[in-house]
Amino acid sequence: MLQIEDLSLSFGGVRAIDDLRLTVADGTITALIGPNGAGKTSVLNVISGFYRPQQGRVLHDGFDLLTLPPYRVIQRGITRSFQNVALFGGLSVVDNLIVGFDHRSHAGVLRNLVRTPAVLRHERVARQRAHEVLEFLGITAIARRRADELAFGERKLVDLGRALMPHPRLVLLDEPTAGLFEAQKAWLARVLSRIPAEFGAAVLVIDHDMRLALGVSSRVAVMDFGHKIADATPGEVRADPVVIAAYLGGGPGGNAAPDQ
Amino acid sequence: MSRFPGLGAARAGVARWVRPGAAATLAVLVVAALFPLAEGRSQSVMGLATLALTYGLVTLSLNLLMGYGGQVSVGHGGFLAVGAYTTAIVATHFTSLPFIVVLLLAGVVTGAVGFLLGLPAGRLRSHYLAVATLGFGLAMPQIALNLGITGGFTGLVTPTAAVGRFTLNSPVPLYYLALIVLAVSAVAIRSILSSPTGRRFMAVRDSEHTAPAMGINPWRTKVLLFTLSAFFCGLAGYVFAFYIGVVEPASFDFALSLFFFAAVVVGGMASIWGSLIGAALLVVVQQESLSAQAYSETILGVAVIIVLLLGPGGLAAVPRRVSGAASRARARRLEAAAEATSPHQSPAPSSAGTPREG
Numbered sequence: 301m302l303q304i305e306d307l308s309l310s311f312g313g314v315r316a317i318d319d320l321r322l323t324v325a326d327g328t329i330t331a332l333i334g335p336n337g338a339g340k341t342s343v344l345n346v347i348s349g350f351y352r353p354q355q356g357r358v359l360h361d362g363f364d365l366l367t368l369p370p371y372r373v374i375q376r377g378i379t380r381s382f383q384n385v386a387l388f389g390g391l392s393v394v395d396n397l398i399v400g401f402d403h404r405s406h407a408g409v410l411r412n413l414v415r416t417p418a419v420l421r422h423e424r425v426a427r428q429r430a431h432e433v434l435e436f437l438g439i440t441a442i443a444r445r446r447a448d449e450l451a452f453g454e455r456k457l458v459d460l461g462r463a464l465m466p467h468p469r470l471v472l473l474d475e476p477t478a479g480l481f482e483a484q485k486a487w488l489a490r491v492l493s494r495i496p497a498e499f500g501a502a503v504l505v506i507d508h509d510m511r512l513a514l515g516v517s518s519r520v521a522v523m524d525f526g527h528k529i530a531d532a533t534p535g536e537v538r539a540d541p542v543v544i545a546a547y548l549g550g551g552p553g554g555n556a557a558p559d560q
Numbered sequence: 561m562s563r564f565p566g567l568g569a570a571r572a573g574v575a576r577w578v579r580p581g582a583a584a585t586l587a588v589l590v591v592a593a594l595f596p597l598a599e600g601r602s603q604s605v606m607g608l609a610t611l612a613l614t615y616g617l618v619t620l621s622l623n624l625l626m627g628y629g630g631q632v633s634v635g636h637g638g639f640l641a642v643g644a645y646t647t648a649i650v651a652t653h654f655t656s657l658p659f660i661v662v663l664l665l666a667g668v669v670t671g672a673v674g675f676l677l678g679l680p681a682g683r684l685r686s687h688y689l690a691v692a693t694l695g696f697g698l699a700m701p702q703i704a705l706n707l708g709i710t711g712g713f714t715g716l717v718t719p720t721a722a723v724g725r726f727t728l729n730s731p732v733p734l735y736y737l738a739l740i741v742l743a744v745s746a747v748a749i750r751s752i753l754s755s756p757t758g759r760r761f762m763a764v765r766d767s768e769h770t771a772p773a774m775g776i777n778p779w780r781t782k783v784l785l786f787t788l789s790a791f792f793c794g795l796a797g798y799v800f801a802f803y804i805g806v807v808e809p810a811s812f813d814f815a816l817s818l819f820f821f822a823a824v825v826v827g828g829m830a831s832i833w834g835s836l837i838g839a840a841l842l843v844v845v846q847q848e849s850l851s852a853q854a855y856s857e858t859i860l861g862v863a864v865i866i867v868l869l870l871g872p873g874g875l876a877a878v879p880r881r882v883s884g885a886a887s888r889a890r891a892r893r894l895e896a897a898a899e900a901t902s903p904h905q906s907p908a909p910s911s912a913g914t915p916r917e918g
Contacts, residue, residue, distance in 0.1 A: 348773055370772035379773065386770035388763045390830065399763050402756040403775025409788065412755035413748055419755065438564040453566055462774070483565035 301326055302347070302470055302502070307356030309342055316342040317353065318526035324470065324519075327496045329503040331513035331534075334523035335546060340506040341383060343523075344472045347504075348380050349373045360470070374403050377469035381459045381476060383506075389448030393439070393458050396447050397430040400465035426465075433461045436498060437491055453484045460491075464499055471495065473505040477512050485512060492516050510547070514538060522546065592739055596732045606731035607803070608847060612840040613738035614799045617745055619823040619839040620832060621792035624749055627830035628758065629785040630765025631681075632690045635697025637817035639790045641704060641809075642670045643797015648716040648807040649709060659723050663741070666798040667791045674790020675783060682782035697817040701809035715808025718801045728802045738799045745792050746832055752788070761785055762830075815857050819846070822860040826867050828876025837875055 302324040309317040316339045324330045332340050345351040347358055349370035358365040360376050368376070379400065388396050405412075405422045412419055434440045437457045442450065447458060456476060463471050476492065477485045493516045495503050507513045513520060514534035522530040522537060524546040530537055537543055599605040622636045646669040650662050681692050704710040718729075726733035752758050763771045764781045771778055801807050819842060827838020842860065849856045867874055871881065 350772070369777070371775050371777045374773065374775040382770055382773075386767040388759075388766035390762055390766050391759065395759060395762075399759050399774050399776075402759055405756040407756065409752060409757050409784065412757045413751050415751065415755075422756070439567060441563070441567055451566070453564070457564055481566065487565050 301361060302504070303357075303359045304343070304347075305357045305359070307343070307346065307353050307358065309339075309346060309351060309353040315526045317346070320356070320523075320526075320528055322521055322528065322531070324502050324504050326469070326502050327500065328519065329493065329496060329505065329517045330519045330521065331517035332504060332506050332521050332523065333508075333510060333513045334529075336508075337525075338523040339526040340523055341474055344380060344474050344504070344506065347373075347472060348378065374466065374468075377466065378472065379463040379466060379468040379470075380472035381456075381463045381474055383474040383478065385452075385455045385459045387447040387450075387455055387458055387462075389446070391447055392444055393434070393447060393450070394427065394430045394443050396458055397433055397461050397465050398426040400462035401426045401429060404466065429465060430461075433464050436464070436494075437461050438487070453480050456480060456484075456488070460488075464495070464501070467499050468501050470502045470504065471499075473503060473507075475507055476505065477507055477509050485509065488512075489516050589743060593736075596735055600732050603731050606735050608843060610731065610735045610738045610799070610803055612843040613735070613742050614796050614803060615820070615823065615843055616836040616839040617738075617742045617796035617799075618793050618820050619827065620742075620746060620749060620835040621789045621796065622820050623824045623827070623829065623831065623835040624753075624761075624792065625785055625789040626824055627828075627835075628753060628765065629761045629782065629789075630768075631782060631785060632686065633693040633789075633817075634690055634821050635693035635695070635700075635817050636789075636793055636820045637812045637814065638693075638697040638700035639670050639674060639793035640797045640800055640816070641700045641807075641812040642673050642790075643667070643794035644801040644804070644807045644811070645704060645710055645716070645797075646670065646794065647798045647801035648718050651719045651721055651801075652716065655719065659721055659728070662721070663795060663798045666801075667794040670794025670797060671787050671791030674793075675787040677790070678783035678786030681786060682779045694814075694817075698814060701812045704812075705809045711808070713809065715806050715811075717806050718804070721802065729805070734799065734802050738803075741795055741799055742836075745795060746836075749792065750832060757784070818857065819860060822864045824874075825864050826874055828874025831874065831876030834874050834876030841875075 304320055304322040307317050307320040308315065318339075320343065322330075322332070322343070332343060334340055342351060346353050347365060349365065349368055349372070352366070360378065363376065365373060365376065365378070388399060391399070405419070407416065407419045407422070431440070431443070434443055437460065439454060439457050439461070442454055447455065450458065456479070460473065460476060463473070473492070477488050480488060489512050492503065492505065495501055505513065505517065514537065517534060520530070520532065520534050520537040521528055522540075522543050529546060530540050530543050532540070595609060596606065599609070618636060618640055621639075622633060625631050625633055643666040646666045647662060650657065650665055677693075677696055681689055684692055704715075705712060710716065721728045723733065723737065726736075728734050728737060753761070760771075760776050760781050763774065763776055764778050768778050771781075804811050823838040823842045824835060825838075826841065827836070828834030842863070845859060845863070846856050849859055871877055873881065
């Protein structure tokens with residue numbers, strides 16, 4: 301279980317996150333939504349160790365994540381995708397996925413050089429897993445393509461796949477449907493909703509698309525200007541006048557269009 | 561039926577470097593091994609071939625750093641100097657050591673220097689890193705000039721050494737040693753590149769700021785990269801010490817570092833074969849321009865600029881560019897044919913566009 305307690309993060313005079321409390325239960329999908337600039341991505345960046353908050357705690361099964369450098373967070377079983385889709389362009393799709401599993405290999409250069417049985421086993425398991433993930437995402441056809449040759453929608457899926465490779469306990473997804481067209485969004489929603497069952501992972505997903513967020517999640521937290529303004533079931537959030545105001549009538553970021 | 565909508569067609573992956581396959585590699589090795597039978601009597605040709613192999617290994621070690629690791633170095637002449645001086649010093653003072661020990665020592669000592677340089681350099685980027693490595697490349701000959709153990713201005717004469725009954729101070733055995741050291745190093749580098757270690761290098765190259773989310777410590781990765789690159793460059797330094805016969809500061813002037821940089825760019829970043837071809841080509845160009853030596857650096861510079869303007873992938877990217885152009889032409893023909901037969905059918909939505917109706 302992920303517990304965020306009294307989290308505050310400022311950049312200079314700007315309060316990106318203000319006293320946030322949030323819980324993501326094991327094996328569930330929690331959506332974090334809100335207008336542009338509400339502080340959603342900052343929350344992910346704090347959990348994955350890229351930002352250090354001024355105040356608050358981030359506990360994963362009681363373990364304080366804020367004590368870890370970013371490259372150790374994955375060892376707690378926490379992975380993430382990126383809003384701007386930062387794949388390793390020079391690597392094939394399969395190799396991109398395998399990088400998401402390589403932290404399991406503890407072989408140094410010499411053992412990698414001479415290919416000890418353990419190294420070969422790692423490689424075999426990684427390839428097998430990459431194949432399973434590609435199948436799950438429906439993108440086996442592009443397995444051998446170079447990442448920088450892919451179309452945008454394909455990149456989004458590979459980015460997601462890389463985060464699933466270690467069979468994580470918690471996946472943080474930053475705008476997984478941004479820039480996709482409708483059929484792809486529907487596909488992604490379907491894939492996303494199956495992640496807890498298939499991988500045993502909890503999901504914390506940020507998205508602009510309210511329909512996606514409300515459709516796949518069992519819990520929805522809404523942020524606006526760094527504050528959490530709602531935290532409830534999708535049905536309650538949909539009817540919440542404060543949320544509707546933030547999205548429709550609201551301040552500077554209120555132009556994100558909710559569907560339905 | 562489970563397929564991501566708008567998925568591009570399956571296509572055979574195009575390898576990052578030219579991969580002529582094991583058979584072609586073997587063929588090249590056989591030709592290289594038989595080469596002295598044809599040209600063994602010509603000292604100058606054997607010398608040139610040995611130099612091409614030695615510079616090929618330096619270029620490969622630099623390409624490991626630049627092409628696969630995304631870090632720049634314009635100071636690899638400095639690493640070559642460390643390897644060559646280590647060889648001359650160790651071979652002079654410990655004459656009974658077998659050649660393989662001295663060879664590995666040249667690699668390990670140079671690797672240690674690479675590690676020490678990597679500690680701070682791993683925190684630098686782009687032009688700051690270039691300046692740091694530039695400083696290193698300039699400093700090494702100066703240090704050699706002023707230390708006692710390196711023989712100052714006159715340098716050190718590389719002592720005689722032998723592998724079995726072959727003396728390394730004569731052209732043909734040295735050629736074979738250079739060939740074997742290069743071949744083994746190239747295989748080792750390829751093996752590293754297709755392992756978790758190599759994938760980490762390329763991950764840091766392609767997206768340093770997101771790599772930590774995959775459990776990669778960029779700084780540590782870069783320090784390892786510098787260490788490995790310097791190690792292989794040090795092995796080349798061993799061969800180079802015997803090639804030049806006298807290891808002196810003047811052998812490692814700054815132009816040499818530029819030469820290796822140019823060879824990587826001309827041959828093609830992230831390409832093993834490209835490194836070897838690039839180095840060989842530049843050795844020949846340099847040899848041909850000996851009469852106009854004052855211009856040889858100009859020629860290198862012009863070559864780099866031409867490659868950067870016309871084909872940033874260098875020589876190694878030529879086959880890929882040709883096959884890419886061919887497949888694009890094929891696609892255009894197919895498209896034209898399809899349009900001619902069914903003028904009213906609109907093509908399926910591609911994921912590159914954003915068709916969004918209603």
